[in-house]
Amino acid sequence: MTETTTTKYGAAKVEHQGAISRFLEATEINTRLLGMLGALLIIWLGFHFYGEIFIGRGSFLTPRNLWNLSVQTSSIGIMSTGMVLVIITRNIDLSVGSMIGVIGMAMGLLQVEILPQYVGLGHWSIWILAVITGLVLGTVIGAFHGWLIAYRKIPAFIVTLGGLMVWRGMAFLSANGRTISPVDPTFALLGGGPYGAVGEVGSWIVGIVACVGVVWMLYSGRQASKRHDFKLKPMWAEIFIAVVGCGAIISSVLLVNAYPWPKGILKAYGRAHDIDMTGVFVSHGFAIPVLILLAVGIAMTFLMTRMRFGRYVYAIGGNPEAAALAGINTRWMTLKIFALMGMLTSISAVIASARLNSATNALGTLDELYVIAAAVIGGTSLTGGVGTIYGAILGALVMQSLLSGMVLIGFDSAIQRVVVGSVLVLAVWIDTVYNSRKN
Amino acid sequence: MSNTDKIPLIKMTDISIAFGGIKAVDHVDIDLFPGEVVAVLGHNGAGKSTLIKILSGAYKRDSGKIFVRGEEADINNPRDAKKYGIETIYQTLAVADNVDAAANLYLGREILTKIGTLDDTAMEAEARKVMGRLNPNFQRFKEPVSKLSGGQRQSVAIARAILFNARILVMDEPTAALGPQETEQVGELIHQLKKDGIGIFLISHDIHDVFDLADRIAVMKNGKMVGYANTKDVTKDEVLGMIILGKCPPAAIPGPGAMQEA
Numbered sequence: 001m002t003e004t005t006t007t008k009y010g011a012a013k014v015e016h017q018g019a020i021s022r023f024l025e026a027t028e029i030n031t032r033l034l035g036m037l038g039a040l041l042i043i044w045l046g047f048h049f050y051g052e053i054f055i056g057r058g059s060f061l062t063p064r065n066l067w068n069l070s071v072q073t074s075s076i077g078i079m080s081t082g083m084v085l086v087i088i089t090r091n092i093d094l095s096v097g098s099m100i101g102v103i104g105m106a107m108g109l110l111q112v113e114i115l116p117q118y119v120g121l122g123h124w125s126i127w128i129l130a131v132i133t134g135l136v137l138g139t140v141i142g143a144f145h146g147w148l149i150a151y152r153k154i155p156a157f158i159v160t161l162g163g164l165m166v167w168r169g170m171a172f173l174s175a176n177g178r179t180i181s182p183v184d185p186t187f188a189l190l191g192g193g194p195y196g197a198v199g200e201v202g203s204w205i206v207g208i209v210a211c212v213g214v215v216w217m218l219y220s221g222r223q224a225s226k227r228h229d230f231k232l233k234p235m236w237a238e239i240f241i242a243v244v245g246c247g248a249i250i251s252s253v254l255l256v257n258a259y260p261w262p263k264g265i266l267k268a269y270g271r272a273h274d275i276d277m278t279g280v281f282v283s284h285g286f287a288i289p290v291l292i293l294l295a296v297g298i299a300m301t302f303l304m305t306r307m308r309f310g311r312y313v314y315a316i317g318g319n320p321e322a323a324a325l326a327g328i329n330t331r332w333m334t335l336k337i338f339a340l341m342g343m344l345t346s347i348s349a350v351i352a353s354a355r356l357n358s359a360t361n362a363l364g365t366l367d368e369l370y371v372i373a374a375a376v377i378g379g380t381s382l383t384g385g386v387g388t389i390y391g392a393i394l395g396a397l398v399m400q401s402l403l404s405g406m407v408l409i410g411f412d413s414a415i416q417r418v419v420v421g422s423v424l425v426l427a428v429w430i431d432t433v434y435n436s437r438k439n
Numbered sequence: 440m441s442n443t444d445k446i447p448l449i450k451m452t453d454i455s456i457a458f459g460g461i462k463a464v465d466h467v468d469i470d471l472f473p474g475e476v477v478a479v480l481g482h483n484g485a486g487k488s489t490l491i492k493i494l495s496g497a498y499k500r501d502s503g504k505i506f507v508r509g510e511e512a513d514i515n516n517p518r519d520a521k522k523y524g525i526e527t528i529y530q531t532l533a534v535a536d537n538v539d540a541a542a543n544l545y546l547g548r549e550i551l552t553k554i555g556t557l558d559d560t561a562m563e564a565e566a567r568k569v570m571g572r573l574n575p576n577f578q579r580f581k582e583p584v585s586k587l588s589g590g591q592r593q594s595v596a597i598a599r600a601i602l603f604n605a606r607i608l609v610m611d612e613p614t615a616a617l618g619p620q621e622t623e624q625v626g627e628l629i630h631q632l633k634k635d636g637i638g639i640f641l642i643s644h645d646i647h648d649v650f651d652l653a654d655r656i657a658v659m660k661n662g663k664m665v666g667y668a669n670t671k672d673v674t675k676d677e678v679l680g681m682i683i684l685g686k687c688p689p690a691a692i693p694g695p696g697a698m699q700e701a
């Protein structure tokens with residue numbers, strides 16, 4: 001639409017573009033964010049209407065699919081926030097998929113075979129002990145990788161390539177390839193599913209808290225600028241951001257609440273609680289893994305933008321020598337970054353094994369590639385120094401949308417890989433072109 | 440100029456470092472007094488940058504001692520050096536290209552809020568003040584340093600060094616990327632800092648850059664010290680002779696690297 005008006009009226013074009021760029025400048029909206037949202041929109045609409053036209057039923061833009069999509073994105077999304085830090089500091093971690101395997105097995109064995117011997121089957125503490133053990137194990141493995149890289153000066157590529165093989169092998173050895181299931185029922189909630197979601201009221205609470213958070217952040221940012229007499233954003237821009245932000249939050253609440261429990265679950269629930277549930281509309285609400293992703297995303301964004309740690313991560317990525325000369329202990333930072341990556345991986349391992357309701361030695365296979373792809377599609381530069389948390393999460397969402405969209409329209413996994421691989425290369429190419437235009 | 444009765448701000452004695460087989464700095468002595476500018480001169484590869492990197496903690500010396508105000512200093516990393524009030528502007532500038540000017544000024548010494556988060560607005564406000572002194576036209580505080588011109592980046596590096604009340608300032612080719620006007624500003628700044636009693640090492644491979652600013656010169660060649668001289672006692676040509684041939688004029692005090700007269 002813009003195209004037609006601009007070609008007809010040359011003068012209007014200048015005015016028009018001026019307005020757009022002025023708008024972007026005033027709201028400080030990042031064009032790359034817009035690009036990603038645009039790509040996401042195209043992918044979603046594309047799959048939906050492809051289904052509509054060729055299969056006679058568009059099933060992508062339904063509460064059910066989008067809810068599932070959000071759950072599927074959680075595990076990769078959480079790890080991608082850590083991968084951003086790893087890649088910003090010019091390293092790579094190829095071992096996260098295998099780490100999921102070994103951590104998943106450790107937690108599975110613990111809650112299914114070891115702990116019940118001591119505290120009894122179904123004890124309330126089992127899931128907590130399992131999760132804590134997983135977190136510690138992931139952090140320790142990550143820290144060990146980081147130590148080898150930073151203090152023993154072995155390239156990250158090699159250390160984590162070794163890790164990719166070692167930890168996958170360990171996952172197998174830990175139970176001789178057996179599948180461990182079922183996991184503790186409370187633990188299983190962390191993987192989502194009808195019970196592993198916070199329901200209608202819970203989702204509204206999350207949504208309202210999030211909206212208040214958005215408004216408060218805008219307000220306190222404005223106050224800080226005022227204190228130092230900096231140029232303020234125009235009021236309309238602040239309001240625009242608040243409205244769009246809260247609008248998006250409320251829409252997502254409405255969306256997850258529009259997805260009801262299926263009949264089978266209703267019946268089972270009714271039977272268990274001795275009530276008649278036929279015809280009752282019970283909303284899923286936000287799935288727990290999605291809330292975990294949200295919490296991780298907020299915490300990591302805070303870490304990267306408001307804390308010294310994040311500032312140092314960027315500085316090391318931009319110029320490692322300068323960072324060291326400024327007195328930053330770059331080795332210690334590298335170790336901490338990999339430890340953090342390990343911890344995030346163990347959170348993903350919790351979600352992945354809980355979702356599967358079992359631990360298998362193949363859990364997380366190929367995840368490292370998806371995680372790296374998510375970070376890169378989200379704008380993390382492999383040359384270091386550049387990358388954002390929200391970008392990586394959006395990258396994970398783009399990738400997961402492609403994967404599950406192709407499943408919906410019946411493409412098999414071979415085609416899925418061809419497409420995801422191509423999109424990865426395409427995304428980086430577009431980025432390169434965009435960046436060279438800008439400079 | 441008789442400094443012998445005062446305690447030097449910095450005294451480095453018998454400093455050596457080798458990279459593989461190369462003796463980059465070979466038994467060098469040098470000192471610096473409050474309010475004094477000492478120019479360290481020498482060819483490309485003479486070992487000037489290496490010497491000052493030892494002082495700033497970037498390199499670990501193989502041997503030798505460093506004294507700060509008469510007391511032996513324990514400098515093993517850049518953080519230690521900063522604790523002694525030694526600030527360095529590196530030849531490579533050593534700025535993190537992908538973060539903005541304020542973040543660079545405070546890199547490693549960020550201002551934090553009460554709850555321990557970065558106080559970016561406070562840092563930007565301070566950055567504006569310091570940069571205003573150095574380069575009043577500078578306005579691009581929010582952009583990554585990579586977007587700045589060479590001279591602007593240099594101003595950022597200089598501002599970072601003077602921001603923290605340095606007692607000792609080391610400037611490795613500080614005006615290399617600057618235009619005449621900015622160079623003049625750096626010259627003025629050096630005069631001003633001198634008056635505040637700050638000692639300055641000014642490193643250059645070009646005598647013309649520093650002759651008017653320096654109180655004393657020290658010339659290095661192949662990692663060794665050729666000699667020292669008060670700037671007013673020697674001519675530019677004599678100093679050139681020291682740099683190129685290692686030949687010490689009569690007014691200079693020869694060091695171990697001086698050409699032996701037959």
Ligand SMILES: Nc1ncnc2c1ncn2[C@@H]1O[C@H](COP(=O)(O)OP(=O)(O)OP(=O)(O)O)[C@@H](O)[C@H]1O
Nearest residue numbers: 458461463481482483484485486487488489490644
């Ligand atoms: N990190 C290093 N590893 C190996 N050799 C080095 C290193 N740093 C410096 N050198 C060597 O030490 C010698 C002195 O180098 P230095 O950078 O101190 O010279 P300089 O006097 O500062 O020269 P310029 O005027 O070009 O800056 C050179 O031969 C150089 O190749």
Ligand SMILES: [Mg+2]
Nearest residue numbers: 487488489530
């Ligand atoms: Mg040098």
